[in-house]
Every structure is written in structure tokens, then in C-alpha cells.
Amino acid sequence: MTRAAHQRRRISGRTQQGFTLIEVLIAILVLGFGLLGFALLQTMNVRYVQSANFRTQATNLSYELLDQIRANRVAAPLYVGDYTATTTKCEPPTGAAIAKDTYMTDWRCRLGKSLGAESKASVTRNGNQYSVQVTWGDERWKADAVDTTFTASTRL
Secondary structure: OOHHHHHHHHHHOOOOOOOOHHHHHHHHHHHHHHHHHHHHHHHHHHHHHHHHHHHHHHHHHHHHHHHHHHHOHHHHHHHOEEEEOOOOOOOOOOOOOOOHHHHHHHHHHHHHHHHOOOOEEEEEEEOOEEEEEEEEOOOOOOOOOOOEEEEEEEEO
């Protein structure tokens, strides 16, 4: 570079030698909003996963009870009724021949442990069709939310 060009460059202005404070503050602000959005996304994800887990547990418990009713067709009408979940005196039954009451006590314990102590179940019969309705509270969304219900049916 010639001496004249070098002098013109010095006279015309300064060269940029880094970031200004305003640029740094704007970058931090943009990064902060991005991190807040990510935190909200994670919070919502935890809620959705827990709700999906409850639905999966309700589905599995309903189908398991319907399988038990199908396996014990002679005593199937005895399963009709309302059941409340429990979390006390929960010991899995053992032995080759498990009675209906013993099985239902164990099932109610698993219902309470999976969906909460306030969950309920109902078994109804309409001719040869049996339905299991499982209801639980999903308070993660709203404290005064309506209970969630899952229903499964089968024909014998």
C-alpha cells in the first residue's frame, strides 16, 4: 500500500476493531429470550409426558382387567361394580388359584400406585359386553380440571 493510500485511509475513518457494547447487549437479549423459550418448552414437555404416562397406565390396567374377566368367564358377572384405588396393604397375590377378591385388591393397589389414590374404576355389563372405565385426576394442567376417563370394552 502506498503512503498516500495509507494516509487517505487514516483520514477517512477508523477501522472496526471489535464489537460495540450495544451489539453485545442485543446478542445477550436474543440469547436470553431463546433460553426462556427453551425452558418453557421443557416444562410443557414434562407435562405432556406425564399425561401420556397416565393414559398408558390406564389403558394397560383396563385391558388387564378385561383379560382377567375373559379368562374367568364363569365368574365374569362378579367383576361388575365400582372400585376405588388403594395404596395400603398392597402385596401381590401368590398361588395357583387366585380368587376374584384377591385379584381385585391387587389390581386396585396397582391402580392407586399408577394413577393416584383418588382414581376410580367401574366395570359394567350390557348383555355379553363388558366395559371397564378408569377415571383419574390430571392436576398438572389445572387444579380444578375435570377428571380424565378411559373406557375399554370387550365381548365374551
